[in-house]
Amino acid sequence: MPAAHWLVKSEPNTYSYADLERDGHTVWDGVRNNAAALHLKAMSEGDEVLFYHSQEGLAVVGVAKVVRTAFLDPSDPAGRFVAVELAPVRALKRPVALAEMKAAPALAGMAMLRQSRLSVSPVTAAEWTAVLAMAGG
DNA sequence: GCCAACGTTGGC
């Protein structure tokens, strides 16, 4: 199965891409939304993930990868939701701003644009290529 | 099982 691609959001105040680079890897927990949880469960080891800064920055700033597939979220006492583990791959040469993404015809159907509150969303191969091209390769 | 009220996310 070819690797799939995803996008995760994080408020840089809480956990930024620089934090991920500093830590080397992190447990991506705290997701409490069923749609987002389904996407977490669908992730495979080695899948690559766009790392987006919400609230502040409003841009995709880096690429991460899945290093551990879904397991019970240790921060969820009810045991209903899952977490994965992510590691940094590389910071983008140039962040890709939300405004640019909205303006790009290639990204018109992108899940994160269509449903802005979704914290974990799928990215198609074409969208992935387009975002990285906008980031300067 | 419906739906109004409420809470949260996230862009502006």
Add this chain to the structure above:
DNA sequence: GCCAACGTTGGC
């Protein structure tokens, strides 16, 4: 700070 989107909760 405001508001739209949308998920969840709880009364009926």
